[in-house]
Amino acid sequence: MTSSTRADMRTRLQDWLPKVVLAPSLAVTLVFVYGFILFTIFLSFTGSKMLPLYTFVGLSNYTRLWALENWHIAIVNIAIFASLYIVICTVLGLGLAIFLDQKIRGEGFLRPIYLYPMALSFIVTGTAWKWFLDPGIGLERIMRLWGWESFTFTWIKDNDMAIYTIVIAAVWQTSGFVMAMFLAGLRGIDNEILKAAQIDGASSLQLYRRIVIPLLRPAFLSAFVILSHLAIKSYDLVIALTGGGPGRATEMPATFMYSYTFTRNQMGVGAASAVIMLMTIAAIMVPYLYAELKEKH
Structure with missing residues (x-):
């Protein structure tokens, strides 16, 4: 050879x-x-119940889905949860990133502390916050043992407030990850641009409002996509923290899909809800991918 x-x-x-x-x-x-x-x-287009059936029923599963009260509750809950979760995580993550970007002492110690919650699974986060927010063993009991007898915090048992406990737990877990994305974006900004603006007399507020934050647009977009994706598939956090309750107060599309597919033996309706969740994620991801590919070209 x-x-x-x-x-x-x-x-x-x-x-x-x-x-x-x-x-x-x-x-x-x-x-x-x-x-x-x-x-x-x-x-989603078949009459499947407990087991898959291959009889075509058209859009009847989608019609039944949108007629269900539980589905409307899940849609309202995901709207409340996702909007608060995305906004609070973004603002808090940006604030923490700006704070760490000031080259403060102990940055190497604080950064892993902020990032640590993201290393936990949503099941662990939900269980820990369930204990912490439980009036019998958590925050309320501790405050009363310390002498504040009038203190009450029963959001996790309140139909109107339980959804906000999920927001609290999700923000606690994810805001450090968002901070890391923004911190990477801040460290990638050319210092010459900032120095030129300071020489021209720009204040710190003007510097961040007119230069830094606009340059963080890719980080904002990435944070929005990731947080939206996590919000839509927030099944494990809800199950661990509230179980979808009290009643149906914290029902989400993900928990609805699971219960109708595997508990109520309505596989066709559950598949229809899963397809709607998929379309929602696609509506977020496709414009993002299009913008990224367009920018590269």
């Missing part, structure tokens, strides 16, 4: 080896992610 032949075989091997290594994971992803997404869409 000549040296040119060996070199040609080596080149072909280098070209094919990554494809061979990635082929199994690609095949698994195609089947178990995109394949099951297509299967769920198909089920």
Whole structure:
């Protein structure tokens, strides 16, 4: 075998080896992610109950879905939760990032403290906050043991306020991650631009309002996409913290989909709700991906 032949075989091997290594994971992803997404869409147009049925019923599952009171409760709850969660996490994350960007002492100590909650699963976060907010063993009991007998905090048992306990727990877990994104964006800004603005007499407020924050647009967009995605699929946090209660006060589309698919044996309706959740995520992701690809081109 000549040296040119060996070199040609080596080149072909280098070209094919990554494809061979990635082929199994690609095949698994195609089947178990995109394949099951297509299967769920198909089920949403069938009369499936406890088991999949292949009788086509058109849009009747979607009609039944939008006639259900529980679904309307879930839509209102996700609107409240997602709007507060995204806004508070963004503002708090930006504030923490600006605070750490001042080159304060102890930054290396504070940064992992802010990031630590994101290392926990939503199940752990929900369980911990459930204990903390429980009036019998949590914050209310501790304050009363300290002598503040009139202190009450029963949001987790209140139908009108329980949704806000989920917001509190979710913000606690995710705001540090948003801070890390904004901090990376702040550290990526050219100092020459800031120095030029300071020489021109710009105050700190003007500096952030007119230069820094506009330059953080990619970080804002990334934070919005990630937080929206986490809000829509917030099943485990709700189950661990409130179980969807009290009553249906904290019902979310994700918990609705699970209960109707696996508890009430209404697989077609559950699949329809899953498709609507998928469309919501796609409505957020597609413009983001389009903007990113357009910017690269």
